[in-house]
Amino acid sequence: MQLNDKIRSGQFVVLGEFEPPKGIDFGGFLKNADLVKGRLDAVVVPEMANGVLKASSLGGCAFLQSHGTETVLQICHRDRNRLALQADILAASALGISNVMAVPGDDIRFGDHPQARAVNDLNLLDLLQLLKTLQEGKDMAGIELAGKPQFCTGSLLNTGASGGLLDMELDNLDQMIRLGVRFVITTPVFDIHRFQQFIKRINTLQVAVIPTILLLKSAGMARYIDRNMKHINIPPETIREIQKAPDKPKKCIQIAGELIRQLKALGMAGVMISTVGWEDKLPQVLSEAKL
Amino acid sequence: MIVAEKKPIEEIIEEIKDYKKILIAGCNECVTVCEAGGKKEVGVLASALRMYFINNGKKMEIDEVTLERQCDHEYLEEIRNQIGQYDAVVSLACGVGVQFMAEKYRRIPIYPGVNTSFMGVTEERGVWTERCQGCGQCILARTASICPISRCAKRLLNGPCGGSTNGKCEISKDLDCAWQLIIDRLKELNRLDDYEKLLPIKDWSTERAGGPRKVVREDVRL
Incomplete structure (x- = not known):
């Protein structure tokens, strides 16, 4: 069943995130996707996450699709103007990609090409409007297209926002839903209690909320994320558990699996598992989560 | 101004x-x-x-x-x-x-x-034209004091492009080709050899693309 139908019918969806390589050797990328073939509903292919050069999301998606894996294309307004965005979106649809996710992209200054000039011709909501317009059969100049693309459209949601920022995030979500967003992938979730408080404020009948499960690698990584990434909180018990464990990778896999089980029990629409370099451990995470 | x-x-x-x-x-x-x-x-x-x-x-x-x-x-x-x-x-x-x-x-x-x-000049009474985009890394020393960032439609650092015709830019017959101006002035200065030296790919981080900018001068602060 396609991702779109699965979301629509309210079944639990399982997504995995695979970054394309920095280079042209797609062998490892394909191998990792094949390891979990049939166990994921789709692979999310990031568009140069953290502003670090990699092969494009469009290229990665087209490659995996040609090997029989459904994908979610990330479209990012950081590096492309409205012409380039529309061109890639049309090409993606023609290549059989049926899921897209609009993302703003991390600031170029924090990536590996800080000398580059960011584009940002459109913002995130403009980009969603553009996706809607194209699906109605017209381009941004109002000119009719030869064939309409059809997508299951998604975007991002920051579950770590609080106070006034949270209100803004929720307003933003309303606008996204109005612009046709059917699913949102959240920032990594580690604290289920906190996440439950957040999710209470969202009408999950209107939009499928898909929390990100980030596979930790060590207590050091967990501490670093907790201290330095503003919108991600990792409970101290989680960090202690990893510290105490004799087999730390195994513990990290167990933590991820347990979080997935809890989120499924909470009735979430699905999960997006991000293994950042440990893609070969994804099958174990899925088994741990009983998926 | x-x-x-x-x-x-x-x-x-x-x-x-x-x-x-x-x-x-x-x-x-x-x-x-x-x-x-x-x-x-x-x-x-x-x-x-x-x-x-x-x-x-x-x-x-x-x-x-x-x-x-x-x-x-x-x-x-x-x-x-x-x-x-x-x-x-x-x-x-x-x-x-x-x-x-x-x-x-x-x-x-x-x-x-x-x-x-x-940021520009009064070319003549009632006509003002652009001269600077505040890119934060001035290259005028290399371009005969004519700025291709502000005056070339494509901001080419090594021009001209194929759209330059009779000294004019392809986007408008009223717009001088900045690179034609650069070449002409290099000739006048007897420095045409400089035209052969390629300018490196630009670092845009000091331009507005790198975010809102700030200059702090500790030596003049009170």
Whole structure:
């Protein structure tokens, strides 16, 4: 069943995130996707996450699709103007990609090409409007297209926002839903209690909320994320558990699996598992989560 | 200088129509030179607005002032004692002045009376053209003192492109090809050999693309 139908019918969806390589050797990328073939509903292919050069999301998606894996294309307004965005979106649809996710992209200054000039011709909501317009059969100049693309459209949601920022995030979500967003992938979730408080404020009948499960690698990584990434909180018990464990990778896999089980029990629409370099451990995470 | 153009009066009227007393504040620097927001333009705008509101039966009190600069604390301070009596200010300074006044006088709405356009020169009376984009890494030493970032449509660092025809740019027959100008001037300076030296790929991090910019000079700070 396609991702779109699965979301629509309210079944639990399982997504995995695979970054394309920095280079042209797609062998490892394909191998990792094949390891979990049939166990994921789709692979999310990031568009140069953290502003670090990699092969494009469009290229990665087209490659995996040609090997029989459904994908979610990330479209990012950081590096492309409205012409380039529309061109890639049309090409993606023609290549059989049926899921897209609009993302703003991390600031170029924090990536590996800080000398580059960011584009940002459109913002995130403009980009969603553009996706809607194209699906109605017209381009941004109002000119009719030869064939309409059809997508299951998604975007991002920051579950770590609080106070006034949270209100803004929720307003933003309303606008996204109005612009046709059917699913949102959240920032990594580690604290289920906190996440439950957040999710209470969202009408999950209107939009499928898909929390990100980030596979930790060590207590050091967990501490670093907790201290330095503003919108991600990792409970101290989680960090202690990893510290105490004799087999730390195994513990990290167990933590991820347990979080997935809890989120499924909470009735979430699905999960997006991000293994950042440990893609070969994804099958174990899925088994741990009983998926 | 910073070049600006007067906003259409209809746009200004739309912004201020619900107030009763406004101040129009000009600036004696760049916008005076480009005849968009100096004392003369303050007077013309004030008269036009007074006429408009009288003709429309609306009581509107309009005062005028022109400051030496609106991008410096000391000159903006000159209106501190009067500004409280106004419902709003229309500033004819560039966007810098409008914002700096708004930062200083937080409770008074400050509206822009001009569209700030670019950093440029008066080519001739009534004609202003762009010369600098403030990219933060000046390359004029290498381009015969003619800036391809601000004057070439493609911002080419090694030009010209194939769109250069008879010294003009492909986007408009009224626009000189910056690279033709560079080559011509290199010839005049007897430095045409410099044209063979390729400029490296530009680092845009010091341009606006790298985020809002700031210059801090510890040696001159108080």
